[in-house]
Amino acid sequence: MKYLLSALFVFTLFTSCISNDKEQEQPIAKDYTVENEKEITDYIAQNKLNAIKSSTGLYYIIKEEGTGKRPTASSSVTVAYTGAFTSGKTFDQSTSAGLTFPLNEVIKGWTEGIQLFKEGGSGSLLIPSHLGYGSSGRPGIPAGSVLIFDVKLIKVN
Template identity: 65%
Template sequence: MKYLLSTIFVMTLFISCTSDAGLERIPEIKDYTVQNEKEITDYIAKNKLTAQRTSSGLYYVINEPGTGTQPTSTSNVTVAYKGYYTDGKIFDQSKDTGISFGLNQVIKGWTEGIPYFKAGGSGILLIPSHLGYGPLPYNGIPGGSVLIFDVKLLSVN
């Protein structure tokens, strides 16, 4: 009898520990790579852009290459920009005087993309989510979002 009660107790404990009751589910992380690639290439075609694709999946358009210093991925730069989604909705924008920051302190798409320009240059960065804010929502930006930035590299500091 003692053995039977011990067995029932252990089984009850085991079953209650393996139950999902009361546990919050961790959301499945979606891979947006294929969806982002199509969204970017559709945007490029629709807007008749001549864009270059890097091996990481970043696309960039150089409207004006610039004539000044070319930054590296660790440079401190001043950039004027407008950030928006492929539907044109703006999510962020700097003043014309720009903002300064280290390229090693921003999203991967900027760290990789800004060095394609020299000071005085301008263009567009089309950034898939894995080089932006990733698959989960971040500060109002929906998870998996393609980010587009019109950028002007004002200076390499």
């Protein structure tokens, strides 16, 4: 019985050490909501934009609504776009022919925002990090980044 209790104690200590190490290895995701909101509203004011804020925190500007079909979250679409930071630095862009992709396989800000347009429509999406790449970022896009996309919905496939 004494050996059983000793073994149980060692096992408990060992598993608690392992779980503590795992918890320490995973960084806590930073919430950029307040910083992103200020950055977006400052950008809107500086550029004298008339943007609308959705319930999720996405800001959008519809320059041209379009006249064709409106996509759903599961639609495949062809979109021409330029992605930039609020500093104006471009981090990605398509050709004028656009890129085709399913809306359910892109960042949340795109899934939500592209559905606001009909085929032929264009505008801008101002995406806070929680609808973009969050606190992890990705190569060329730092964690917590606000993303500005000028988009043209070419086709709902």
